[in-house]
Amino acid sequence: MSKLPLGCAIASLIAFAAPAAMAQPAGPGPRDVPARSLPVPSAPSPQVQRLIAAPLRQGWNTPPTTPEGWRALAEAGAAATRAGLPGLRERLKVDVEAAEMGGVKVFRVTPREIRLENRNRLLIHVHGGCYVLNPGEAGLPEAIFMAGFGGYRVISVDYRMPPEAYFPAALDDAMAVWKAALQTTDARNMAIFGSSAGGALTLEMVLRAKAEGLPLPAAIAPGTPMSDVTGVGDSFQTNGLVDNVLVAVDGFCDAATRFYANGHDLRDPLLSPIYGDLCGFPPTILTTGTRDLLLSNTVRMHRALRQAGVEASLQVFEGQSHAHYYRDDSAPESREAFGEIAGFFDRHLGK
Incomplete structure (x- = not known):
C-alpha cells in the first residue's frame, strides 16, 4: 500500500472529515472595516515619524479643472521646493548645472566627490509629480539624494508637461535624452531611476527602448511607480486616506494623470507599464512603504517582473506614505534607501 506524504495525508483527512457546507468557500465580496485611529508606528526614525504624522495633503480632493489651474498649482509647489534646494545641495555636497541634451532641458547633478568606481558611470533621472508637477529645478530633490548618497553623476530630465505638452511628451523627452547619452556613454555603464510618475517613465523608457531596438540600461530603479493608472490594486483601498501624500485613488494624482493622458487609453503600457512586455528587462530595484497608496502598484510590478524572469528586488519601508524616502535628507531611512539603490x-553597472 503506497503512503501519501504527511502534508498530503493531513489534507486528505481534513477534506474527508469536513462537512459539505465547509467544503464550499464563500463567494467574493467586500469586507467592512470599522473606523479606527492609526497610531504613528514607533519603529521608524523620528524624522520619518514626523512625515507619517503630517496631515493629509491640502487640496487632495479638489484638483484644478482648467489648464491655468494646473499651471498655477505646479508653480506654487515648485516655488516651495526651489527654496529648499540650496541647503539640500550644500548638505549633500552636490553641484547642479542647467544644460541641454537631445534638444531637451536637463540638469547635470554632480557630487563634489565622485566615487572612483563611478567615474565612467552615468544615471538618468526622471522626476515624479503625476506628470504635471515639479517643473524645472523643482524636479531635482531625488536626483540630488542619489548623487549625494550614491556618489553617481546624474542627468535629470526636465521633460515637458501639460498644459504645454501632453502624452507622450514626457516619454519622448526622456527618450531623446537617453539617445543623446548613448552617444557618449556605454549603456552597460548607465542606469535609469525615478519615483511616482518618474518610476512609471523609467519603466516606459525600457519598453520604448525595446520597441526601437535601442541598447537598454544595465539596471533601473522605479520607486513607487505609477505602473497601473487604471485604479487597479488593493492598496488603493487599504491605504486610502492613510497615505498622506496621494491620499486616495480618486484624488489629484488621478486627475493629473488623466489631464496628461488627454483622452488616451490608460491601459496603454506607455501609461500603465505593468501591461507591457517585460521580458528582457534589466535588473530592477523597486521602493515603496507600507502606507503608500501605490504599494500594490509596486508589489504587482515586482511580481510581474519576476514572472517575466527578470532579476527584481523590492524594498518596503515601515509606515512610509508615497515617496517619503526622499522627503528628508536627515532621515536614516533616506540614506538607507538610496544606499540600497546605489549598491x-x-x-550591475560596468566600470
Missing part, C-alpha cells in the same frame, strides 16, 4: 547599481 544595486554598483553590482
